[in-house]
Amino acid sequence: MHLVLDGKARVFRMFPNGISSYAGEGSQGDYFGEMRVEAPGQLVIFLEIFRWSLEEGTPSYHVRSCIEFHRNGRLAVRGDILVTTGPSTFTAEEIPYVGEMSLRAKRKSVEKAAARHSQPASGVPRNNSPVIPWGEYGRFRLCYSKV
Numbered sequence: 678m679h680l681v682l683d684g685k686a687r688v689f690r691m692f693p694n695g696i697s698s699y700a701g702e703g704s705q706g707d708y709f710g711e712m713r714v715e716a717p718g719q720l721v722i723f724l725e726i727f728r729w730s731l732e733e734g735t736p737s738y739h740v741r742s743c744i745e746f747h748r749n750g751r752l753a754v755r756g757d758i759l760v761t762t763g764p765s766t767f768t769a770e771e772i773p774y775v776g777e778m779s780l781r782a783k784r785k786s787v788e789k790a791a792a793r794h795s796q797p798a799s800g801v802p803r804n805n806s807p808v809i810p811w812g813e814y815g816r817f818r819l820c821y822s823k824v
Contacts, residue, residue: 682710682722686780704729707780718748729775729783730766737766737787739811750823759811761787763794787811 678693688706710724722744730737742756767775767786775783791810 680708680710680724682712682724684711685709688780704731704775707783709780715745720746727780727783730761731772731775733765735765736761738814742817752821753819755816755818757816758814760814761790762809762812763787763790766790 678689678691680689681687686707686709689708690706692705705726705728707727707729708725710722712720712722715721724742724744726740726742728738728740737760739759740756741759742754745751745753747753766783767790771778771786778786787810788808792808795808
């Protein structure tokens with residue numbers, strides 16, 4: 678699997694095992710990442726990957742990770758997993774076109790879905806709290822050392 682880490686929105690179409698990233702009930706493959714030298718002897722990769730739900734009532738996921746490699750052989754991987762807060766990510770009209778949508782358009786759909794979900798019933802005054810399209814699902818941290 679080859680990923681371009683230039684900070685731009687990208688799509689990978691196939692996993693290393695040969696399975697399409699658009700197989701099953703969801704769509705994977707959207708990512709952006711960047712690689713840079715943070716300090717002498719320390720290489721850092723920032724990578725964000727998305728998994729879009731194409732079914733009503735199932736959430737979409739956004740994985741944010743930071744991978745650090747140190748000259749002394751230590752490798753640290755940490756990040757978090759975000760989940761959409763609304764009951765669905767895309768409208769029925771959008772689902773056939775998800776594969777053609779840009780990452781920006783998909784993220785905008787998540788914001789719209791969260792806004793639709795947070796709208797009060799008619800006649801109820803709207804509170805001024807911000808709409809939060811993603812919530813924390815979990816965190817991870819792995820550390821490896823060369824022996």
